[in-house]
Amino acid sequence: MTDTTWFTDARFGLFVHWGLHSLAARHEWVQKHEAIPTEEYGRYLEYFDPDLFDPVAWAETAWQAGMRYTVITTKHHEGFCLWDSDLTDFKATSAPASRDLLAEFTDAFRARGFKIGFYYSLIDWRHPEFPVDQYHPHSEDELAKAEPRDMGKYVEYMNGQVTELLTRYGQIDIIWFDYSYNRPGVWGGKGPDDWESENLLKLARDLQPGILVNNRLGIPGDFATPEQFQPSNPPTQDGEPIVWEACHTLNGSWGYDRDNHRFKSPDLLARMLIDSVAKNGNVLLNVGPNGRGELEPTAVERLSALAGWMRLHERSIRGAGASDFQAPTDMRFTQRGNRLYLHLYTWPLKHVHLQDMAGKVAYAQFLHDASEVGLKWHGGAVHSQLEDSSITEDTLTLIVPEQKPDVLVPVIELFLEEA
Template sequence: MGVMRQAWFDEARFGMFVHFGIYSVAARHEWVQSYERLTEADYRPYFENFDPDRFDAAALARRAKETGMGYVVLTTKHHDGFCLWDSALTDFTSVTACGRDLVREYVDALRAEGLKVGLYHSLIDWHHPDFTVDWNHPRRDDADARALNEGRDMARYREYLHGQVQELLTQYGQIDYLFFDFTYPEERDGWAGKGPDAWDAEALLALCRELQPEMLVNDRLGIPADFVTPEQYQPTSPLMKDGKPEIWEACQTLNGSWGYHRDNMDQKSPTLLVQMLADSVSMDGNMLLNVGPDGRGALAPRDERTLDEIGGWMRLHRDAIIGAGHAAFPPPREGVYTRRGDRLYLHLFSWPLGFLHLPGLAGRVRFARLLNDGSWLRTSVTDPDQQASHMTPAGEVEGTLTVHLPVRRPDVLVPVIELTLTGE
């Protein structure tokens, strides 16, 4: 990937994922059609009653910006095949359902806020008559499931898939990021999966490069592209392949569901989410945090509250996230480091009593402060040759810098200590 193409992505570090569609009306997970084996007739009422009167793209863009995010990624089409733009290739769209091109509203709103424009597009399409039944398909358990594939032609579906991607990449101006989802070549339950050949992945990626040469493309076509996408787990070190660092982004949910799930109360705390964000940046990764607007297109109050709290933390600590990355120092047991230029940021996941011991930093730090209020913190280096008194920190390896902390932890989600490094 060209360095210039990824520069904004490395700088931003934090983005918003938006899963929205007719499954938001069902309000019980975006995979509801597959999980509950719903037929087209079963699923149709969600299309017929799709009325996103509270979907406000401008408010969504403002919310992302206020939360400290630099880009947003919207589901143009999820696996159910429902499209949020004015596609000429199907009438299974938001324009048919409610008279609105939601992708158009969205891209215009993002550009007005100066945010990078990302699109999600499902490779899978359970609505399309030529998309063959497989082990993800809602009809896989039908008595005549095998017979359903008679007459289905994936070549015709590929033409449709490529045609829709062409629409999205030619009708909405510059697109900065495209998240395809997903490739599953393995067999399961006696059904074949779908590998890169199902999408003609090489030609599809070539189409993306031709139409939007500066756009980032993820790895879920099943062939190498620009970045990799760990989902709902956190790596434990910077990602490497063949000895070279990989560009990566952890995509995470607020409650385990991507689409609106009314009865799922398994909310991650704002503190945990900020720790996950800092953790990602500490390993040279990004975090894409998902929201699932409800059946009317609004964010749930519980999600608004969480984003409010994260936004408040980001306003005070953005320098420790935006434009920051991995630091080649061993972090103390209390947290993780991020680094930006000559500033080293220690994100404290736990608050120690009085002293924080930082191996390898003696003589390397010329100023230490709490980032939330800019208050100076005293530092010292213990002389290992001197007999320590019973009130002096002991047991630290040579070269350890000790930061002296107040007893009371700052009232922020995750306290951050900013260490200004010497030029050495």
């Protein structure tokens, strides 16, 4: 069983989708969406020159936001490689960039203290042996659909590239394969038999013992990856809890999308992170750098807002997880040892009632400034006019100010009585 301790302790990671699609600046699936022929799409290689790429700055921005691991697209569906692969010329070293961008990224993030993850697309619209399917840019081209292609040769290519990635860059902590789609209604869909997933998984583990592998090979991995939604309950497999990570975009696009300004608000991002940790999950939050190698100003602003919140509230996230205690409606509990953290999504009027917690809390304070929060329980009336049948002798009531603290999501730290 692979040790996932560091992963579940970190809780928050940076996803990076970067490649030739950043020049098109119209979504990372632009080649498919606009049915751009392979040769025509290849022209972006002639112009890819991210002269402002500063991975040290990226790493610092992410670190301050509270992220402790990163996953970068070494190759997305377009087939373009950020590293100097020996198996293709469709790579950064063949572009005006003329250098191994993956090496620069990995060195900078590892130096800052990040665990390193590599995303690798199982799909490859560039490779001549990858069979055309419903998701391929040539899916409407009858000639392309009729071409005989050898999936075995493509699998050999994948194994060769994964070997390069897992032998050239030191310790790699995660490999994030993407993805299987052998489901009804998708013609030409591909899954574990096509990828020879068992062999690919074994290869990864042989080359990097201890590496974490996601679940998108179509066979069980070390963690599940719900995408662009928050599970209503902690995910399970065969009725048992599993390690999981919700992956999210800032604005609905993974790659740089110049005209997409639908950015999630800072407080929503904070609530997504809290909600995941409260259900024993992680968040992998994505940025899509532009063609010159810079993060969008709005992305930096959002990460900076999270940095401000995480500086004050990190201990309710890092190393924390689900609690057996039940939080009130529109609030979330996380727990770390004998400390319980109540995250208030909406601000109450003076009182927060916690059921079945009377006598279980020794002290309470706001986490952002360590100011005391008053405690009362049945027998010490909260208000002379209060009549609430839900309040019993087992109810603990927190006394909060009328004014909400000036933080994205206020957190009350509860020190539990020693058992």
